[in-house]
Amino acid sequence: MIYKTHAIIISSNEVKEYDRFYGILSAEHGKKDIIAKGVRKITAKLACGLEPITYSEIFLAEGRAYDRVTGVIIHDQFTEIKKDLEKIKEVRKFFKIIDWLLREKSLEGEEGREFFDGLVFYLKLFDQKDSDNLKLQLVKFAVLWKLIYWLGFQPQIFCCANCSEKLKEQDFYQMILPSGIVCEDCLKTLRVVSQKQRTSKDVLKILRIYYQKNIKTAFKLKISSQQANEIRRLTIVALGNILGRRVDL
Numbered sequence: 491m492i493y494k495t496h497a498i499i500i501s502s503n504e505v506k507e508y509d510r511f512y513g514i515l516s517a518e519h520g521k522k523d524i525i526a527k528g529v530r531k532i533t534a535k536l537a538c539g540l541e542p543i544t545y546s547e548i549f550l551a552e553g554r555a556y557d558r559v560t561g562v563i564i565h566d567q568f569t570e571i572k573k574d575l576e577k578i579k580e581v582r583k584f585f586k587i588i589d590w591l592l593r594e595k596s597l598e599g600e601e602g603r604e605f606f607d608g609l610v611f612y613l614k615l616f617d618q619k620d621s622d623n624l625k626l627q628l629v630k631f632a633v634l635w636k637l638i639y640w641l642g643f644q645p646q647i648f649c650c651a652n653c654s655e656k657l658k659e660q661d662f663y664q665m666i667l668p669s670g671i672v673c674e675d676c677l678k679t680l681r682v683v684s685q686k687q688r689t690s691k692d693v694l695k696i697l698r699i700y701y702q703k704n705i706k707t708a709f710k711l712k713i714s715s716q717q718a719n720e721i722r723r724l725t726i727v728a729l730g731n732i733l734g735r736r737v738d739l
């Protein structure tokens with residue numbers, strides 16, 4: 491059976507002389523490995539539409555082990571990204587983290603769709619010549635925090651992770667990952683072994699928006715570079731806990 495899917499190509503690997511494996515993130519089917527036969531011989535449109543960091547509509551024939559590419563319609567090649575080695579590195583790093591996270595669990599249905607749309611949104615922003623770096627980071631972190639939530643690792647950010655009391659208004663909170671924010675009273679009595687992350691009230695607000703709203707909402711938020719660094723640190727620790735390895739963001 492032949493079917494089509496909207497996908498972002500995240501990786502490619504050569505097999506045999508002319509065949510190639512591709513890792514794709516599909517809007518409809520989550521993360522998937524597919525095969526294209528004779529792709530290096532044809533070197534034509536097919537190969538072009540399957541280059542990593544491309545958004546394509548891919549036609550696939552169901553196979554026993556891997557589904558096989560029969561056709562490709564290119565939607566976006568992200569040429570500004572591909573022109574810039576630093577941007578390519580950045581996207582590859584991001585794809586790698588997403589790939590690791592989606593090994594834990596595949597996203598399907600509405601979550602898969604929102605994730606896919608969010609990722610395309612991020613890539614389109616990054617593909618602009620003068621993309622606002624802080625906005626870009628906000629959207630990138632939004633994608634990651636949505637994944638953290640969907641995969642079931644969302645820390646508590648609305649009440650105390652220990653006593654479940656509503657959090658009082660304060661300028662700074664202490665986040666203990668992977669559990670979440672712990673209130674002042676509990677901090678006094680708890681013997682905290684794991685590392686505490688100082689979290690400002692503005693950053694906590696952003697984390698709540700990440701949790702409650704669509705990924706694209708992140709683009710409308712305002713952020714300072716200091717807050718962006720704070721979110722980066724939190725994200726690195728949160729992802730490190732999930733993946734059991736240090737990630738570079």
Ligand SMILES: [Zn+2]
Pocket residue numbers: 650651652653654655672673674675676677
């Ligand atoms: Zn408490």
